[in-house]
Amino acid sequence: xxxxxxxxxxxxxxxxxxxxxxxxxxxxxxxxxxxxxxxxxxxxxxxxxxxxxxxxxxxxxxxxxxxxxxxxxxxxxxxxxxxxxxxxxxxxxxxxxxxxxxxxxxxxxxxxxxxxxxxxxxxxxxxxxxxxxxxxxxxxxxxxxxxxxxxxxxxxxxxxxxxxxxxxxxxxxxxxxxxxxxxxxxxxxxxxxxxxxxxxxxxxxxxxxxxxxxxxxxxxxxxxxxxxxxxxxxxxxxxxxxxxxxxxxxxxxxxxxxxxxxxxxxxxxxxxxxxxxxxxxxxxxxxxxxxxxxxxxxxxxxxxxxxxxxxxxxxxxxxxxxxxxxxxxxxxxxxxxxxxxxxxxxxxxxxxxxxxxxxxxxxxxxxxxxxxxxxxxxxxxxxxxxxxxxxxxxxxxxxxxxxxxxxxxxxxxxxxxxxxxxxxxxxxxxxxxxxxxxxxxxxxxxxxxxxxxxxxxxxxxxxxxxxxxxxxxxxxxxxxxxxxxxxxxxxxxxxxxxxxxxxxxxxxxxxxxxxxxxxxxxxxxxxxxxxxxxxxxxxxxxxxxxxxxxxxxxxxxxxxxxxxxxxxxxxxxxxxxxxxxxxxxxxxxxxxxxxxxxxxxxxxxxxxxxxxxxxxxxxxxxxxxxxxxxxxxxxxxxxxxxxxxxxxxxxxxxxxxxxxxxxxxxxxxxxxxxxxxxxxxxxxxxxxxxxxxxxxxxxxxxxxxxxxxxxxxxxxxxxxxxxxxxxxxxxxxxxxxxxxxxxxxxxxxxxxxxxxxxxxxxxxxxxxxxxxxxxxxxxxxxxxxxxxxxxxxxxxxxxxxxxxxxxx
Numbered sequence: 001x002x003x004x005x006x007x008x009x010x011x012x013x014x015x016x017x018x019x020x021x022x023x024x025x026x027x028x029x030x031x032x033x034x035x036x037x038x039x040x041x042x043x044x045x046x047x048x049x050x051x052x053x054x055x056x057x058x059x060x061x062x063x064x065x066x067x068x069x070x071x072x073x074x075x076x077x078x079x080x081x082x083x084x085x086x087x088x089x090x091x092x093x094x095x096x097x098x099x100x101x102x103x104x105x106x107x108x109x110x111x112x113x114x115x116x117x118x119x120x121x122x123x124x125x126x127x128x129x130x131x132x133x134x135x136x137x138x139x140x141x142x143x144x145x146x147x148x149x150x151x152x153x154x155x156x157x158x159x160x161x162x163x164x165x166x167x168x169x170x171x172x173x174x175x176x177x178x179x180x181x182x183x184x185x186x187x188x189x190x191x192x193x194x195x196x197x198x199x200x201x202x203x204x205x206x207x208x209x210x211x212x213x214x215x216x217x218x219x220x221x222x223x224x225x226x227x228x229x230x231x232x233x234x235x236x237x238x239x240x241x242x243x244x245x246x247x248x249x250x251x252x253x254x255x256x257x258x259x260x261x262x263x264x265x266x267x268x269x270x271x272x273x274x275x276x277x278x279x280x281x282x283x284x285x286x287x288x289x290x291x292x293x294x295x296x297x298x299x300x301x302x303x304x305x306x307x308x309x310x311x312x313x314x315x316x317x318x319x320x321x322x323x324x325x326x327x328x329x330x331x332x333x334x335x336x337x338x339x340x341x342x343x344x345x346x347x348x349x350x351x352x353x354x355x356x357x358x359x360x361x362x363x364x365x366x367x368x369x370x371x372x373x374x375x376x377x378x379x380x381x382x383x384x385x386x387x388x389x390x391x392x393x394x395x396x397x398x399x400x401x402x403x404x405x406x407x408x409x410x411x412x413x414x415x416x417x418x419x420x421x422x423x424x425x426x427x428x429x430x431x432x433x434x435x436x437x438x439x440x441x442x443x444x445x446x447x448x449x450x451x452x453x454x455x456x457x458x459x460x461x462x463x464x465x466x467x468x469x470x471x472x473x474x475x476x477x478x479x480x481x482x483x484x485x486x487x488x489x490x491x492x493x494x495x496x497x498x499x500x501x502x503x504x505x506x507x508x509x510x511x512x513x514x515x516x517x518x519x520x521x522x523x524x525x526x527x528x529x530x531x532x533x534x535x536x537x538x539x540x541x542x543x544x545x546x547x548x549x550x551x552x553x554x555x556x557x558x559x560x561x562x563x564x565x566x567x568x569x570x571x572x573x574x575x576x577x578x579x580x581x582x583x584x585x586x587x588x589x590x591x592x593x594x595x596x597x598x599x600x601x602x603x604x605x606x607x608x609x610x611x612x613x614x615x616x617x618x619x620x621x622x623x624x625x626x627x628x629x630x631x632x633x634x635x636x637x638x639x640x641x642x643x644x645x646x647x648x649x650x651x652x653x654x655x656x657x658x659x660x661x662x663x664x665x666x667x668x669x670x671x672x673x674x675x676x677x678x679x680x681x682x683x684x685x686x687x688x689x690x691x692x693x694x695x696x697x698x699x700x701x702x703x704x705x706x707x708x709x710x711x712x713x714x715x716x717x718x719x720x721x722x723x724x725x726x727x728x729x730x731x732x733x734x735x736x737x738x739x740x741x742x743x744x745x746x747x748x749x750x751x752x753x754x755x756x757x758x759x760x761x762x763x764x765x766x767x768x769x770x771x772x773x774x775x776x777x778x779x780x781x782x783x784x785x786x787x788x789x790x791x792x793x794x795x796x797x798x799x800x801x802x803x804x805x806x807x808x
Contacts, residue, residue: 034111037068040150127156139152161261227263280372281332282373323380358376430448453488502522504522505519555601585601604640619700624696655716656750664735693718694717745772746774
C-alpha cells in the first residue's frame, strides 16, 4: 500500500473517532425530557441578491435567542462542552468557576421552545424595521437522539419603495429651510424604505437646522411620521412617537413587484418656545489647562485675551493663537453645529489634550424676541508634554520574514508651546528569512538576512506654512510636516547601503472620507559604500543590475489621495482606495543645465494605486484588494532607482512565493529552488511595473479568556507579478506586453491562522502554495501536481509566511 492511502486512512479514522467520542459525551448528562440544542437553521427566501441575502441571514442569526454550544475544528467538535462534561459534577456545584466565567468550558444548551417564540418576535421586529411589512415566519423543531434541531423558514416578501416625501411644519421659515435641503434627503424616491433610514433622516434634519442657527432645536421637535399607501380607505391617524409609527399599510396586490408608499414628516415647536429662534455667538472663554470646576472662580489664574476670546491659565501651557486658530466660535457669528463639531475635532487632533469639552448656554442677559445669544466655554485637560519609549519588537516587513528590533523614541507633543509634534527615533534590528531548503530544525531555517540601523526625526506643525497658510481653515485639519533621516541596511554577503532622506509635506483632510497629501519636495540619496567581491562580479556581469544599484540622488515631488469610509460605515462593509503620483528629476534637470553639478540624479514618473473592499459579517469578513503601479524612467535614467523598484512575493504579497523571488514576467532562475546554490545566489527580483490582486475570507474560530485572545482563520488566493517596462536580455521574458500579461500572472492559494491579542497585537501564520507558475508549461497551471499528503511535495511547494498584522 502506498504512503498516501495510509496517511489518508489514519487521518480519517482519527477525525471520525474524535467526533464520535465528543458526540456521545455531549448528551450523557441530560435528564429525561431534556434535549441538547444541536442546530439552528434559517431557511431564507427573499428577492435580494447574494450579498444582501448573506447580510440579511447573518443579521437574523444574531437575533436567535438560544444559541448552540460553540464548536471548533471546522464547526464539528463541541470542545468546550466536552471539557465541561469531563467535570460535570464540579461545575454544577461551582457555577462561578473561573473556567465557566472565562468561557473556557460551556454547559450544555438545553432546548427551550419558549425561546423560539422570542426569536420569531425578534425576526418580525427586525424585518418590519427593514421595510418588510408582511414577512412569513414558520418555526419547527425535531428531536433525534437526545438532540433538538430547530428550523426557521423566513419569507421576507418584498419591501416597500419610497414614492413621495412631504413636510408638515408649523413654521414657514423652518419649512423653507428644510425644503431647500430635500435634494440631500436620505428618503429619496425609489429607495427601499426602512425605519433605520427614517432615523438617519431625522438626525440629518436636526443637524441641518442646528447648523442654520436653531440652537435649541432637537430631534424631539420631529414628533411624528406617517407612512401612507395609496388605498385611502385604510388611512387612519395615529399620533405615536416618530420611531414606531406606521399609520397605514394597505394590503396591496402581493404580485406587484415593488409596492410604494408616501412619507409625511411632522415638525412642531412643542414645549420649548426657543425651538424656532436663531442664536448667535457671544462670549468665548477658554481654559487651556483646566483642572476642576473651581477654575471658573479661581482668582489666582492669569488671564490673556486674543481678539474676542478670553483665555485663563494656571500655567502658560500653550500659546493662545494656536488654540484660537483651531476654534470656530467667533463673536457675532450665527451658532452652527458644524462649528461645534469642527472645534471638537480640531482640538483633539492637536494631540496635546487628554480631553476636550465644550459647554454652550443661552446668555440670559441678552434675550431678544427673534434671536438669542450663546456663551461658549472650552475646557481642555493637557496631556503629558514629553513621551519617551523603548520598544523591543518582533516584526515582519516587506523585505524579510521575521526580525527583531529595538527602538528608542522621544516625542515632544507641544514643542515651542505651539502644539507642534517633535519626534526623534533611533532604531536597530536584525532580520531573517525563512529558508525551507536549508537543513536543520525549524529555528535553524531562519537565516540572517539583514542588519539595519537608523535615526529619523520629524516636526509636525498643526497648520499650513506659506504659500498655503490660511487655506482650508473651516473644514480640514491642515498639517505641515518636515522629516529627515539616515538609514543603513546591510544585506549579508552582498552589500551595505545607506539612504539619507528628507521631505517637506502638506497633509489635510478634505472630508471624513477623503485625505490628501502633497510633498512639493523630497530628496533621497542612495549610496553603496560596501560591496562584496561576489556581488561586484554579479553587477559586472549584468549591466541592468549595475545600473539598478548605481548610487543615485533623487529629488522630486509626489501627490497622494486616500479615500476611506471605514469610520463613516461604523463597522459595516467599507471601501479603501489610495492613488498616488510621483515625479523625480525635473528640477535637477533644470539645475543641471545652469550649474552642471557632478551628481548622478534619477529621472522617472511613477503612478500607484491600491483599492480594497471589506465586506463585514457577524463572524466573518471577505477582504479583497487590487494594487500595483508603473514607474517610467526617462532622460538620463535607464531604470528606476533601487529604492523605488517594485517587487513581489512574501507575507504581504503573493504568499506562494518567498520575498523578491517572483518575476519579472516569465523569467525564472532554477537556482532559487536549489539549496546548494542558494548561499551564493542573489535573489532580488524587481521591476518597473506591478499588478497584484488578493482575496481573503476571514472567519472566527474560538475566543479565550473573556475574548482577550481570539483565534481566527483565513482562506486566501493571491495573484499577480512584476515586469520591466522594456525588454532586458539579462532577464528574458521579463518585459510587460499587453497581449500576454495575463499569461504571466502567478497564482497561489493557502490558509492561515491569526491570533488577535486584545486588538493590539496580531500574530499571523500563513501557508501557501502555487496554483499557476508563469514560467511553467501547460500555461503555467500546476493544479494537477498538488499532493498535500506528500511530504516531498510540501517541502518543495508550501511556503510558510509569518507576519505581524493582517496582509491588507
